Amino acid sequence: MTYATLISAADLAGHLDDANWLVIDCRHDLANPDAGAQAYAAGHIPRARFAHLDKILSGAKNGADGKFKGRHPLPERQAFIDAMQELGVGKGTQVVAYDAHGGMFAARLWWLLRWVGHVQVAVLDGGLPAWQAQGGELSTATPAPVRGDLQEQAPLVSTVDVGNVVANLDSKALTVIDARAADRYRGENETLDAVGGHIPGAKNRFFKDNLGADGRFKSADALRAEWNALIDSPQTAVMQCGSGVTACHNLLALEVAGLPGARLYPGSWSEWSSDSSRPVATGAQP
Structure with a gap:
């Protein structure tokens, strides 16, 4: 079964050890850009990797023409794919993104993966609080990722400028x-x-x-x-x-x-x- 929008904490728990599943922690604080990484280090869903909003889920604020593109412009497609590969995302990987903020940052990763054509991505409904509420443990171990083979496919989403x-x-x-x-x-x-x-x-x-x-x-x-x-x-x-x-x-x-x-x-x-x-x-x- 492919999860393409939301996944419950209970369903995630049943697949947490599946080899082709990857959990990505997207916690962030707009007022404190280091808060997400600090929270991840203090405790995260077991085997989860961390994706920083500013460094992985966003690109350069100014375009080649020098014009300001916003505080969190889209990353370059290949740079994003490379970052996802580095985290371990492959062509068939079921990705689960989570945060502790109602999905406000996890949804960005969900959208970006769909932007490069990856359909197997879902947001953990309720985020970390839901995981802990159903008895989910936390880990401080940082797993060594095995590079994935994610490749760009036809985008599943579109933009306007x-x-x-x-x-x-x-x-x-x-x-x-x-x-x-x-x-x-x-x-x-x-x-x-x-x-x-x-x-x-x-x-x-x-x-x-x-x-x-x-x-x-x-x-x-x-x-x-x-x-x-x-x-x-x-x-x-x-x-x-x-x-x-x-x-x-x-x-x-x-x-x-x-x-x-x-x-x-x-x-x-x-x-x-x-x-x-x-x-x-x-x-x-x-």
Whole structure:
């Protein structure tokens, strides 16, 4: 069986020792970039490897033209594949990504692997808290990875760039969804980017609204109902956030809901707001 969206802690426990399974710890703290590695060293799911958001799951902040691409731009495809191979990901590896933050960072790895065509990747539903709640042990051992043979395949996901989003200001052909908290969307309490506000016309769907009170994803039916009330079609929907990370959580929720096809704007608000010629909206959504 292939897990391509979510996996429960109980199901992971039953496969933890399978040779073709690989668990990757994606814990991170935007305010303290060393926190994830420190947490991994203090205790992680047995046999798990660690993938740093800034070093593996993101690329250079400035493009070849010198333009700022956002705080967490996509890595170069081959560099990402090389990093995944180094961690032990092969063409047939079932990857399970987890964090301790409701999936906000694990979903980025899920999306990136789909970006290079790898379908066997899932997010641990409920993350590390769910693992520990069902009696899962932690380890401080760092396994020696055996290099995998992951190769790029046809991508399973797609993106838009800033030019597409600029053009949409007039065409309004796309529904842009902002995954940040409501206060940052409104332009309040902005601590990560120099300018507060949102892309004009964008709607707000805080990524944590995909989760229930237990920290796990809501049911497919519940997510489908909520998302259908927000977008006309996933094929014309674009997900963004502050830097293209938590937007992946909304993309994962759409997949869980059976609504595939939405696209990612990787640069997101951090790229958009870096150019003063682009308009900024503030306040609550209409």
